[in-house]
Amino acid sequence: MSRSAHPAGPRHADVLTEGHYSAPAADLNVLDEKVWSRTVTRDADGALTVGGIGVARLAEEFGTPAYFLDESDFRARCRAWSEAFGPDADVFYAGKAFLSRAVVRWLQEEGLHLDVCSGGELTTALDAGMPAERIAFHGNNKTVAEIERAVEAGVGRIVLDSFQEIVRVAHIARSHGVRQRVQIRVTVGVEAHTHEFIATAHEDQKFGIALADGQAAEAVRRALGLDSLELIGIHSHIGSQIFDMAGFEVSARRVVQLLAEVRDEHGVELPEIDLGGGLGIAYTSDDDPREPQEIAKALSDIVTRECESAGLRTPRISVEPGRAIVGPTAFTLYEVGTIKPLEGLRTYVSVDGGMSDNIRTALYDAEYSVALVSRTSDAEPMLVRVVGKHCESGDIVVKDAFLPADLAPGDLIAVPATGAYCRSMASNYNHALRPPVVAVRDGEARVIVRRETEEDLLRLDVG
Numbered sequence: 001m002s003r004s005a006h007p008a009g010p011r012h013a014d015v016l017t018e019g020h021y022s023a024p025a026a027d028l029n030v031l032d033e034k035v036w037s038r039t040v041t042r043d044a045d046g047a048l049t050v051g052g053i054g055v056a057r058l059a060e061e062f063g064t065p066a067y068f069l070d071e072s073d074f075r076a077r078c079r080a081w082s083e084a085f086g087p088d089a090d091v092f093y094a095g096k097a098f099l100s101r102a103v104v105r106w107l108q109e110e111g112l113h114l115d116v117c118s119g120g121e122l123t124t125a126l127d128a129g130m131p132a133e134r135i136a137f138h139g140n141n142k143t144v145a146e147i148e149r150a151v152e153a154g155v156g157r158i159v160l161d162s163f164q165e166i167v168r169v170a171h172i173a174r175s176h177g178v179r180q181r182v183q184i185r186v187t188v189g190v191e192a193h194t195h196e197f198i199a200t201a202h203e204d205q206k207f208g209i210a211l212a213d214g215q216a217a218e219a220v221r222r223a224l225g226l227d228s229l230e231l232i233g234i235h236s237h238i239g240s241q242i243f244d245m246a247g248f249e250v251s252a253r254r255v256v257q258l259l260a261e262v263r264d265e266h267g268v269e270l271p272e273i274d275l276g277g278g279l280g281i282a283y284t285s286d287d288d289p290r291e292p293q294e295i296a297k298a299l300s301d302i303v304t305r306e307c308e309s310a311g312l313r314t315p316r317i318s319v320e321p322g323r324a325i326v327g328p329t330a331f332t333l334y335e336v337g338t339i340k341p342l343e344g345l346r347t348y349v350s351v352d353g354g355m356s357d358n359i360r361t362a363l364y365d366a367e368y369s370v371a372l373v374s375r376t377s378d379a380e381p382m383l384v385r386v387v388g389k390h391c392e393s394g395d396i397v398v399k400d401a402f403l404p405a406d407l408a409p410g411d412l413i414a415v416p417a418t419g420a421y422c423r424s425m426a427s428n429y430n431h432a433l434r435p436p437v438v439a440v441r442d443g444e445a446r447v448i449v450r451r452e453t454e455e456d457l458l459r460l461d462v463g
């Protein structure tokens, strides 16, 4: 995600010396296929279409802001991941990226497994008919009630995240008369090259049990000593929006090392390792994500090699992509409301949503791109900041981008790659009504999560 300063015409020369963005694309009308979902294109009139439907019709039928999810792209990405990893591995979609009953059905049809990390996600998964044995339950502080529900439902694995939880899950499993399959989440000491808040495997954070100083080995010792737990493997998730495979390699190596220690100490070869999710996607044209094929090969090569040298049978591998599956498949459509040129700085473009439908920019300085999608334009590029309608100056959707200088109120603009962690992190700040998610496929559009209404807001407010 390198950023460099480029001159873009005298009007912006002063701010461009600060250099936080790339030069405008040579032609702002071209939709870079790296950041847009697969069926997105422009029609003969220059308007964006997805799944064969134009944005004008989508905006009219479903309103703005709204998320439009390219269903065939979602399914294609599921298949790409499961084909890349093959029959000796399992792909768990990380539900927290975006989960709905329709998504659960697509996952089932495409043969994927599912990660959940709360009772709400578990309910959605079970309600849509995901077989419990294909569900993994995560979280650093699962409540007793949540663990009970997961055990009763018969989830395929619970990923243990602390010493207290080992005992808690064992106790609940025993009282239900079941032997619960579990993994232990370890922190391998890798600092993923990503924003500090979303790097999770270095030691100074809340997730997992450290490999360092023998904590993880002690957790294995305790889990193996409890009859109501069946320890099936070790789990490591090193962060998010990662492009560099080096972190995964170190992680895999350290997890295999622990498997070897467990074999030496207990005479047990744990049959599975889970290397988590975190694979990066293209939010802007500067991002170069890896293909699932390449990721699968890198991970299985390293695990096979390390296991051979440790004299271990190669364990079954699982991975947990969330963002890499759903992220690129959706865009958010907004209508431009006001436009404020700030001389010598930039132009503020206000849209009808904001931090309530995309908190990622405010939360961790995420980068996005944006395009005028209701028409094309030959006007010169104008440096913009796309902001929302909320009462916060940090209510920024796209920090630095270029849009055509003839942009006008009423134009539709779209922010691509908003499939992951946008609707799932959406809020009601300022009593905003959370936007719908509309699945588009082969000329048909259908709401899979409806827009909130003022009635919904009032229903929760019981006076």
Ligand SMILES: *Cc1c(COP(=O)(O)O)cnc(C)c1O
Pocket: 094, 096, 097, 115, 138, 237, 239, 240, 241, 276, 277, 278, 279, 320, 321, 322, 323, 324, 420
């Ligand atoms: C968040 C999370 C994932 C998914 O991360 P992505 O960056 O969306 O791929 C996978 N596994 C665990 C344990 C997670 O917490």
